[in-house]
Amino acid sequence: MLLPINWVKDYVEIDVSTEELAEMLTMTGSNAEEIISLREEISNVVVGKILSVESHPNADRLLVCKVDVGKEVIQVVTGADNVASGQLVPVALHGAKLPGGITIKRGKLRGVESQGMMCSGEELELKDSDYPGAEADGILILQEEYPLGMDIKEALDLGGDVIDFEITSNRPDCLSVVGMAREIAVAAGKTWKMPEIIVKPGTGQIGDELQVEVENAELCPRYLARVVKDIRIQPSPQWMRRRLAAAGVRPINNIVDITNYVMLELGQPMHAFDLDKVEGRKIIVRNALPGETLVTLDDKMRELTPDMLVIADANKPIALAGVMGGANSEITEGTRQIVFESALFDGASVRSTSKKLGLRSESSSRFEKGLDINMTLIAMERAVQLVQELGAGTVVEGRIDVLGASIEKRKLTVKWNRINQLLGLDLPAEKISEILTSLGMGITVDGEYMTVIIPTYRNDIEGMADLAEEVARIYGYDRIPLTLMEGSAAKGSRTQKQKLVRRIKTALTGMGMYEAVTYSFTSPSVYKNLGMTDPSEYPQAVRISNPLGEDQSIMRTTMLASILEVLSHNYNRQIKKCSIFEINPVFIPKALPLTELPNELLTLAMGEYGEEADFYSLKGKIEALASLLGLENRIAFKPARHTAMHPGRTAEVLLDEKTIGIFGQIHPKTAERYETDTGTILGELNLEALLEEADTDWQYKPLPRYPAVTRDLAFIVDKKVQAAQIVELIRKAGGKILEEVNLFDIYEGSQIPEGHKSMAYALSYRAPDRTLKDEEVNEAHERIIKTLEEKLGAKLR
Structure with missing residues (x-):
């Protein structure tokens, strides 16, 4: 933000150098990036009045002028042909310096002495925006009356310094001359003032000229309008043009300049509409309708969407709320009636519209940060006052003020000594109150408690820490004493859950998998891509209120899509095999719309493709994890x-008969949608449930001292019988001496009856305290055979 020092002096006394001021404000949080000195290269140039003009005796194209420069009358020889007696002109005296390092000295031109030089706008490096006619040929003729001998920089308001500040996004109250005057006053111990606003009574009644309707009060909490008639469009006075130019804004005409001047002075963006172009003489603040368009002031067609807030008349949009006006209602040379708008628009809405349209403006950058609802009225009255002062039109009596909600100042009650504790200070309550009061806050101290009334322009103050920051920056960060940390050092450690997750990651990487990290935001289209053809099948998901885009508009309820996207990315770059996992939360809302935070369910997703990837490879990894967590007998x-997933190659994962996950081979149609290998295997587990049941109280168990006895069994069973059923029955029947069961063969062929299959298992028997006898093993073995025959109708091969 560019702050002209001469402007801010209207509202606060400044008795230090510009450099000292910049340093002072930097220490209080407003970082001064650069000091710009305006026209410092011009010196000893004054206002002069031409008393007479005569021809040069020795040159046809030169003129000899007598010029009154205040203290004396000097003679100046010039070649300009636009000079005449009685004109006021800038005169460079002997020793004057001009832009470009030019120094003016007395001398003779064709035998006639010249004691100075009358200057053109080009020689002073002035533009029409600096002074009307500055870019015309010839000597610059001053159109207004100035004291003779007055420094031209003072006369044309060319001098002064400008400080370029970096204002942080949480301090929009500092994006104005008045806001910075307030900061200067607090930092320097001075008093500051607002512009004195006196509006003379107008004519007529605004109700006869205009109606305003706000359809969306949530996005427009306050909207003010005033009407001005008999408009006279003309250039703004020099003082206003100079201030606008110094602040980095190009002067246009008196009405547009007034809106920009008020925005820079008070921080409240304003807009002016040509009332004759407002159909129905009605302003409606509403959301855009589907298919509506608007040509903005930069002459570009903008396609609008229903989530964008617009200012409309009875038939069409005439402005993008808080962003930019429309060309169909802009101020032109022919404008005779205007409507001034001063409003408060929702920052998130303005930011969203600005981003979607790729359109940023001085107004939008301010609204995005959040503005003071009270400043809308002050700014409106200031604009009307300037209209009257400049004679730019006739103000219609009254204003329309649509206020969506009552304006209440926020209150905070804190223990004032907690501020000292946070800062390492020992300030009395009186000093803290003094600092906060100087910042415009209302303070009441009751014992150890302090109640603070927050001004409406300080939306950034939400808690005690914010108050402590205000005290620190005004008291002075450099005055806070250095202190050593007290207390014993605390050793950081991981929770048991964090340790287990780390152990799982280590185990999975040890199995040849790579960890992936994907966005927790995703697109609603992932459910369709995962084969859910009916929208009613889609799980409820938390929708992001201000998403980066439709592809990141909801919080994910599954990580399968994220894993598939990573696998697809690698597959389409000719990576022959890929095995990945991700451990992160999915977000399951308890109810929609949200009344409380959603459940964050820690989830493990896995996926792989390649020649080594199949259903059983992923199943083996899941079993290995179960063993790592002490749950191998419960899975x-x-x-x-x-x-x-493929209907015949998919399985649920059960923990104590409760489903905690699913895995399997990808469905061919899913593979086609994601453009990945049809042999891709993927799975998803509720890791939260596994961790809650994990038994990691491992105890040392010595290596077996006695030999194992191995036996093989092969059974013919119905095709519908699952391997897990057989293993469960074998373990129960085998008793304590049965150490291990492994399926090593499945056979279906001509030797096996139709509708059946042969399943072969390797059984290992062992006792920890003795060598098993054949009788013990035979007894357990026969018990297993009998159980399978009775329970499953199995036949021993």
């Missing part, structure tokens, strides 16, 4: 169906 699998 089971059963056939299942999932829209994203």
